[in-house]
Amino acid sequence: MNVARGERAWTEVNLDNLTHNLKVIEEHMQKGCKVMAVVKANAYGHGSIPVSMHLAKIGVRNFAVATIDEAIELREAGLQGDILILGFTSPERGKELVDYDLIQTVTDCSYGEKLSCLGFPVKVHIKVDTGMHRLGELCGNSVKIKDLFHRDNLKICGIFTHLSAADSRKSDDVEFTKNQIYMFYCLLRQLKKEGITLPEIHIQGSYGFLNYSELKCDYIRMGIALYGVLSEKENPTELTLDLKPVLELKSKVVLVRELDTGEKVSYGGFFSAERKTVEAVISVGYADGIPREFSCGKGHVLINGKEAPIIGRVCMDQLMADVTDIPGVKEGDTVTLIGCDGGKELTAEDAAFSAGTITNDILTRLGSRLKRIYIG
Numbered sequence: 279m280n281v282a283r284g285e286r287a288w289t290e291v292n293l294d295n296l297t298h299n300l301k302v303i304e305e306h307m308q309k310g311c312k313v314m315a316v317v318k319a320n321a322y323g324h325g326s327i328p329v330s331m332h333l334a335k336i337g338v339r340n341f342a343v344a345t346i347d348e349a350i351e352l353r354e355a356g357l358q359g360d361i362l363i364l365g366f367t368s369p370e371r372g373k374e375l376v377d378y379d380l381i382q383t384v385t386d387c388s389y390g391e392k393l394s395c396l397g398f399p400v401k402v403h404i405k406v407d408t409g410m411h412r413l414g415e416l417c418g419n420s421v422k423i424k425d426l427f428h429r430d431n432l433k434i435c436g437i438f439t440h441l442s443a444a445d446s447r448k449s450d451d452v453e454f455t456k457n458q459i460y461m462f463y464c465l466l467r468q469l470k471k472e473g474i475t476l477p478e479i480h481i482q483g484s485y486g487f488l489n490y491s492e493l494k495c496d497y498i499r500m501g502i503a504l505y506g507v508l509s510e511k512e513n514p515t516e517l518t519l520d521l522k523p524v525l526e527l528k529s530k531v532v533l534v535r536e537l538d539t540g541e542k543v544s545y546g547g548f549f550s551a552e553r554k555t556v557e558a559v560i561s562v563g564y565a566d567g568i569p570r571e572f573s574c575g576k577g578h579v580l581i582n583g584k585e586a587p588i589i590g591r592v593c594m595d596q597l598m599a600d601v602t603d604i605p606g607v608k609e610g611d612t613v614t615l616i617g618c619d620g621g622k623e624l625t626a627e628d629a630a631f632s633a634g635t636i637t638n639d640i641l642t643r644l645g646s647r648l649k650r651i652y653i654g
């Protein structure tokens with residue numbers, strides 16, 4: 279493609295597809311509920327500043343990141359609206375929370391107390407643990423949670439929990455999830471009974487939305503679905519939406535060579551040609567985020583609209599494919615690792631499956647050497 283003339287490896291980020299996904303998601307949300315766009319980890323590898331600025335332009339007012347530095351980067355780029363930090367921030371950096379008008383997650387009550395002792399008001403959302411056992415105050419500690427609401431310097435704008443098995447339709451996982459939701463609502467009811475005016479609430483991420491879309495909350499923390507993919511392939515959800523992948527990952531053929539029968543390829547010689555073979559050397563490797571698990575035929579690429587297996591081990595900066603069955607492959611040809619070429623598509627879900635992981639992992643590991651080209 280023209281846009282990438284001279285590039286060795288790049289991602290194409292289609293902002294029109296991002297717009298499309300937001301629209302489709304919003305159409306299926308409960309009335310009054312808003313998207314909180316999760317743009318942590320460089321917007322899942324899509325580029326947090328361009329993605330967030332685009333989302334802001336099309337009406338998104340709420341964002342979530344994992345770290346205070348991710349949040350500051352967005353503010354310094356001029357992003358307006360709420361930014362919630364989902365992870366832990368050292369109270370030593372409390373002043374920056376205020377300077378940049380950020381919202382901090384209260385990871386448990388004793389952390390909340392520390393924040394409230396900083397001597398200035400801090401905006402927070404309280405996180406409640408209903409079974410994930412990562413961050414959050416235990417749901418059963420309603421008295422301690424209630425006390426946070428009476429502390430002077432905590433401006434509590436939200437309270438939320440996180441579902442740990444919302445992607446599964448297995449009956450015990452569904453039961454577990456429903457119990458998480460039930461416990462959270464019990465806590466809210468309890469707080470209300472104690473005279474607390476409830477702040478805004480949120481429970482679901484992408485899978486919480488796709489499998490439990492009937493919940494009535496103020497926000498959905500939308501990550502992977504916004505980027506138009508699901509975490510795994512063949513993972514059916516209650517709600518199936520017409521989402522469009524936002525990202526394509528491409529590289530180039532830099533050398534085409536012929537191998538005689540018996541000649542080996544790459545470190546360790548794990549590929550040995552069983553016939554006269556045409557090999558394409560492609561300028562992308564594991565330092566760019568290509569899983570090393572793609573080695574030796576596990577992963578595939580598209581060239582000239584056809585699929586070619588990766589042969590030998592994936593190297594740091596390069597990988598090789600067997601293009602014997604694709605006529606006319608030449609230096610400079612575009613190679614698609616994620617995306618469409620001709621009538622064929624390799625999805626991020628396919629890539630994740632090949633690497634034995636989830637798309638979130640594949641996308642967020644895409645490296646800084648990849649140029650990002652924005653379309654739309």
Ligand SMILES: *Cc1c(COP(=O)(O)O)cnc(C)c1O
Binds near residue numbers: 318440484502638
């Ligand atoms: C990352 C994250 C999300 C987004 O999850 P997706 O499955 O990508 O939508 C939501 N909530 C929390 C607490 C997260 O850490």
